[in-house]
Amino acid sequence: xxxxxxxxxxxxxxxxxxxxxxxxxxxxxxxxxxxxxxxxxxxxxxxxxxxxxxxxxxxxxxxxxxxxxxxxxxxxxxxxxxxxxxxxxxxxxxxxxxxxxxxxxxxxxxxxxxxxxxxxxxxxxxxxxxxxxxxxxxxxxxxxxxxxxxxxxxxxxxxxxxxxxxx
Numbered sequence: 001x002x003x004x005x006x007x008x009x010x011x012x013x014x015x016x017x018x019x020x021x022x023x024x025x026x027x028x029x030x031x032x033x034x035x036x037x038x039x040x041x042x043x044x045x046x047x048x049x050x051x052x053x054x055x056x057x058x059x060x061x062x063x064x065x066x067x068x069x070x071x072x073x074x075x076x077x078x079x080x081x082x083x084x085x086x087x088x089x090x091x092x093x094x095x096x097x098x099x100x101x102x103x104x105x106x107x108x109x110x111x112x113x114x115x116x117x118x119x120x121x122x123x124x125x126x127x128x129x130x131x132x133x134x135x136x137x138x139x140x141x142x143x144x145x146x147x148x149x150x151x152x153x154x155x156x157x158x159x160x161x162x163x164x165x166x167x
Contacts, residue, residue, distance in 0.1 A: 007080075079113075149162060
């Protein structure tokens with residue numbers, strides 16, 4: 001069990017609500033993942049992925065949260081903290097939005113709320129790993145005060161590692 005406080009699972013910003021996963025999110029989650037270009041996961045596969053996320057949350061106290069627009073009420077992606085390529089002590093911030101939601105500042109707004117949630121857990125540093133090709137995501141992280149640390153390579157190409165100290 002982690003020595004850190006559990007991250008808040010309900011976050012609100014001016015335009016967004018980040019909330020716990022619901023079974024009803026599975027179809028939208030599948031649709032979002034299909035935008036990666038690797039096929040569409042079944043809704044059952046997405047339900048299983050959500051269940052695994054929830055189980056990991058019980059152990060780590062961190063999670064990804066669905067993002068919905070406050071006024072429209074629609075699911076536009078997710079944002080949160082994961083272990084990913086890092087550790088539970090210094091987790092990664094991660095986000096993914098439907099392409100239709102790109103370019104409107106939603107990723108920056110959601111990630112800013114997650115940064116505040118990370119501070120509330122008592123953590124002192126976060127990481128993020130982003131494909132070197134993903135200029136918009138790198139721009140979001142730089143706006144939030146992340147700094148490039150190093151570059152590695154995986155099966156998908158170059159991965160930029162960024163970090164940010166927390167107060």
